[in-house]
Amino acid sequence: MNATACYFVSAMADENTEIARGLQRRDPDLLDHLIEKYQHRLLRYLVYLTGCGELAEDLFQETWVRVLERGRQYDGRHDFSTWLFAIARNLVIDHLRRKRPETPYSLADGDDSALLDITATGQPSAFDATVQREQNEQISAGMQHIPAGYREALVLRFQEGMSLGEIANVTGAPLGTVKSRIYRGLSALEAWLRGAQL
Amino acid sequence: MSTDSLNSDPMSSDPHERARMLIASAGLERPGPEDPSKAEHSPVEQSWLVVHLESCTTCREFADNSRVTIRLLRGIQITAGERLVSATQMRVRQRAEELQRQQERLWVVCACCAAVTLSTVVSTALLWRGFAWIGQQARLSTPVWEGGFLVFYLMPAVFTGIFLLARGAFLADHNGSYQVDPRV
Numbered sequence: 001m002n003a004t005a006c007y008f009v010s011a012m013a014d015e016n017t018e019i020a021r022g023l024q025r026r027d028p029d030l031l032d033h034l035i036e037k038y039q040h041r042l043l044r045y046l047v048y049l050t051g052c053g054e055l056a057e058d059l060f061q062e063t064w065v066r067v068l069e070r071g072r073q074y075d076g077r078h079d080f081s082t083w084l085f086a087i088a089r090n091l092v093i094d095h096l097r098r099k100r101p102e103t104p105y106s107l108a109d110g111d112d113s114a115l116l117d118i119t120a121t122g123q124p125s126a127f128d129a130t131v132q133r134e135q136n137e138q139i140s141a142g143m144q145h146i147p148a149g150y151r152e153a154l155v156l157r158f159q160e161g162m163s164l165g166e167i168a169n170v171t172g173a174p175l176g177t178v179k180s181r182i183y184r185g186l187s188a189l190e191a192w193l194r195g196a197q198l
Numbered sequence: 199m200s201t202d203s204l205n206s207d208p209m210s211s212d213p214h215e216r217a218r219m220l221i222a223s224a225g226l227e228r229p230g231p232e233d234p235s236k237a238e239h240s241p242v243e244q245s246w247l248v249v250h251l252e253s254c255t256t257c258r259e260f261a262d263n264s265r266v267t268i269r270l271l272r273g274i275q276i277t278a279g280e281r282l283v284s285a286t287q288m289r290v291r292q293r294a295e296e297l298q299r300q301q302e303r304l305w306v307v308c309a310c311c312a313a314v315t316l317s318t319v320v321s322t323a324l325l326w327r328g329f330a331w332i333g334q335q336a337r338l339s340t341p342v343w344e345g346g347f348l349v350f351y352l353m354p355a356v357f358t359g360i361f362l363l364a365r366g367a368f369l370a371d372h373n374g375s376y377q378v379d380p381r382v
Contacts (some may be wrong), residue, residue: 028294032287039278047276060278061286065293136274139267157223158271164223164238183222190263193270 016076023071035064038084041160045085048155049092051144059095063088078169085156085170142192150185157182217250217257221264325351 022030042063046056066087074083143151149171156167167178224238239247251258326347333343 026294026297028291031290031294035283035286035290039283040276043278043282044276057282060282061289064286064290068290068293069297135270139270139274154271158268179219179223183219186222186264186267187218189271190267193267 013076016078016080018076019080020074020076023067023074026068026071031064031068034067034080034084038081041081042084042088044159045152045155046088046092048143048151048159049089049148050095055095059088059091062091066091079166081160082162082166082169085160086172089152089170138193139189142189145192146185146188150181150188153178153181154185154189213250214254214257217247217254218260220247221257221261322351 019030019034039060043056043060046059046063047053050056050059063084067084070087074080143154146154152171153167156162156170157164162170164175164178164182167173168175171178173181220239220243251261329343329347329350332338333340333346336343
């Protein structure tokens with residue numbers, strides 16, 4: 001590991017320790033800051049996991065209340081985002097269990113109408129914007145058609161930029177399973193996109 | 199972290215599967231050698247993949263398609279509205295205050311319990327001596343004054359129990375509220 005990498009790892013560890021201390025105190029200012037910092041990432045993860053914008057918003061609030069209540073369990077050894085996503089994931093699973101007790105971990109409903117606004121990041125021209133919007137719609141629809149476990153792995157890997165080890169921590173799955181889910185998810189998504197373009 | 203499961207994965211015996219697993223889990227857009235802490239695969243695996251891709255058209259095609267799909271995935275953005283963020287912050291603050299109040303109440307309860315325990319220990323010893331003295335003065339037999347002590351000692355708990363049972367029955371009859379319907 002080079003000096004720059006060491007610096008970033010050390011800075012992140014310091015930040016995590018600070019967060020752990022703040023959560024021990026149940027510091028509301030720290031929580032305000034964390035909510036603002038992780039708002040988009042957490043909501044995006046919940047939207048893809050549940051497939052429903054309204055439910056994702058409810059679970060978003062529940063997640064932060066749970067962070068407040070269980071904050072003393074966070075020891076700062078892992079990245080805060082990993083712990084946060086694991087809490088959100090458990091809440092989603094609890095919700096799905098309550099909704100459909102016969103399926104311990106099942107697919108979301110795929111109710112596209114309830115999805116939040118999905119907007120393009122860059123809009124250089126009207127034509128490009130239209131193309132990008134269509135592509136976004138296609139890929140969002142495709143994401144709702146692949147199994148939840150694959151979808152989760154893809155979101156954590158390519159949207160949240162988590163390492164394979166971090167994804168394994170969040171999902172509680174072995175590293176090999178995480179790799180397999182990413183591979184199968186990507187293959188399924190590509191197949192769906194090819195089908196949509198035909 | 200990079201090589202553990204791929205080498206033990208039964209699928210990795212097929213070079214194409216192995217290459218595609220490497221492509222998918224690395225994403226081909228992930229930070230590579232310039233940020234070794236983020237690299238998911240070892241240099242050996244990376245160089246093996248490069249060599250494989252040079253000779254395999256289908257895997258190269260898979261890599262190109264994956265790159266496009268990953269770009270599309272990264273291009274879409276879902277943002278949380280300000281309303282959601284402020285509502286969440288408010289809810290979290292309210293819950294924090296609730297927890298704070300609960301904790302304060304818990305401290306009061308703990309302090310009361312400690313005080314009651316202490317006073318019970320002291321008062322029991324004093325009462326026992328008191329009852330023994332009264333029994334002696336009244337020339338009562340030992341089981342009699344001991345029985346009296348027992349009744350006196352248990353009476354507050356019995357009365358409290360009766361009161362709580364009556365209160366519970368009353369609340370159950372009136373849907374958990376003490377407010378009586380004024381029309382009655």
